[in-house]
Amino acid sequence: xxxQVAIVGAGPAGLLLSHLLHLQGIESIVLELRSRADIEATIxxxxxxxxxxxxxxxxxxxxxxxxxxxxxxxxxxxxxxxRHRIDLTELTGRAITxxxxxxxxxxxxxxxxxxxxxxxxxxxxxALHDIDTSTPSVTFxxxxxAQRIDADFVIGADGFHGVSRPMFPPGTREDFQRxxxxxxxxxxxxxxxxxxxLIYAQxxxxxxxxxxxxxxxxxxxxxxxxxDKVEHWSDDRIWSELHARLEHNDGWKLKEGxxxxxxxxxxxxxxxxxxxxxxxxxxxxxxxxxxxxxxKGMNLAxxxxxxxxxxxxxxxxxxxxxxxNGYSEAALKRVWxxxxxxxxxxxxxxxxxxxxxxxxxIQRAELENVVASRAMxxxxxxxxxxxx
Ligand code: DHB
Numbered sequence: 001x002x003x004q005v006a007i008v009g010a011g012p013a014g015l016l017l018s019h020l021l022h023l024q025g026i027e028s029i030v031l032e033l034r035s036r037a038d039i040e041a042t043i044x045x046x047x048x049x050x051x052x053x054x055x056x057x058x059x060x061x062x063x064x065x066x067x068x069x070x071x072x073x074x075x076x077x078x079x080x081x082x083r084h085r086i087d088l089t090e091l092t093g094r095a096i097t098x099x100x101x102x103x104x105x106x107x108x109x110x111x112x113x114x115x116x117x118x119x120x121x122x123x124x125x126x127a128l129h130d131i132d133t134s135t136p137s138v139t140f141x142x143x144x145x146a147q148r149i150d151a152d153f154v155i156g157a158d159g160f161h162g163v164s165r166p167m168f169p170p171g172t173r174e175d176f177q178r179x180x181x182x183x184x185x186x187x188x189x190x191x192x193x194x195x196x197x198l199i200y201a202q203x204x205x206x207x208x209x210x211x212x213x214x215x216x217x218x219x220x221x222x223x224x225x226x227x228d229k230v231e232h233w234s235d236d237r238i239w240s241e242l243h244a245r246l247e248h249n250d251g252w253k254l255k256e257g258x259x260x261x262x263x264x265x266x267x268x269x270x271x272x273x274x275x276x277x278x279x280x281x282x283x284x285x286x287x288x289x290x291x292x293x294x295x296k297g298m299n300l301a302x303x304x305x306x307x308x309x310x311x312x313x314x315x316x317x318x319x320x321x322x323x324x325n326g327y328s329e330a331a332l333k334r335v336w337x338x339x340x341x342x343x344x345x346x347x348x349x350x351x352x353x354x355x356x357x358x359x360x361x362i363q364r365a366e367l368e369n370v371v372a373s374r375a376m377x378x379x380x381x382x383x384x385x386x387x388x
Pocket of ligand 1: 044045046047198211212219291292293294295296
């Protein structure tokens with residue numbers, strides 16, 4: 001079979017690109033290893049910057065997000081026994097929306113299918129061919145049958161462990177990486193939110209984060225050993241750790257509830273440059289990873305494909321490759337700023353086991369500076385809402 005753009009991966013990057021291309025009259029086929037039910041149920045990120053919301057709204061898939069997402073105008077930093085509010089809207093005029101990634105996926109899959117889009121789930125043995133030529137192709141197996149798509153372009157939106165990035169020939173890309181010596185233990189809890197806004201807590205026992213997924217589900221995280229096992233953490237042990245890190249003397253209490261999911265995520269910063277080789281273009285986690293602090297991952301995926309959709313439109317409508325040639329540089333500019341911000345938030349808020357007493361006091365002094373200085377709060381807020 002033939003299409004214009006073959007997209008590997010039905011995450012936010014792949015699905016949104018397919019949707020944006022469709023609106024521009026460009027055909028695509030999306031391949032995904034997992035089932036539709038699986039991708040629509042896996043709970044991942046949850047925060048959308050205003051710019052991400054704008055893209056979803058402008059492209060006609062924002063209706064449920066506007067109705068069900070929770071608009072947040074600020075968040076809190078907690079440290080040293082006190083909580084400090086960062087007023088995003090007052091500082092930047094912008095806000096963020098807490099709307100889970102799998103809900104974005106549900107909305108995009110529905111939009112693609114309603115428009116007759118070609119999404120193929122549960123495919124296997126995906127392989128990319130001839131990406132150095134103007135006639136690349138993708139082979140895969142679906143329902144036991146070998147298939148092949150000939151395309152003008154292949155988009156690798158298949159995540160950090162996908163098959164696309166390794167297709168760059170040796171010496172054609174540089175990888176930048178930092179792996180952090182801790183992970184996040186994440187839980188989902190049946191209960192109303194403990195707080196109207198997110199709370200990022202720095203504590204000597206380790207970082208903790210109070211977030212939410214819906215009016216009846218809380219999302220809570222705490223810093224842990226990345227090699228720890230979920231089985232080592234009973235519900236009681238989790239609650240006592242969270243209470244210890246989050247509660248101070250101001251009477252605020254963390255709400256408990258039934259824990260219905262537990263998981264440990266590793267933390268890394270990673271960038272592959274360039275994000276393009278020949279007719280293969282990478283988007284989202286296939287090209288870059290941020291640690292979760294600051295919630296930039298899904299937003300970067302969305303901004304990559306906004307640039308890519310524009311570049312592909314210019315290619316098909318005006319016959320110019322300028323946008324495609326500039327894709328990597330344009331995307332990486334934003335990626336590196338988000339890498340910086342995610343690294344900075346991570347460093348500011350986590351407990352590093354090997355930090356000297358001096359470094360621990362410098363970390364506290366930096367936090368004090370951030371909450372005391374309007375200029376520093378503004379820089380933080382601009383990065384957080386993605387005001388660039
Ligand atoms: C969430 C994750 C983050 O990394 C963050 O900074 C805020 C919220 C979340 O999953 O809810």
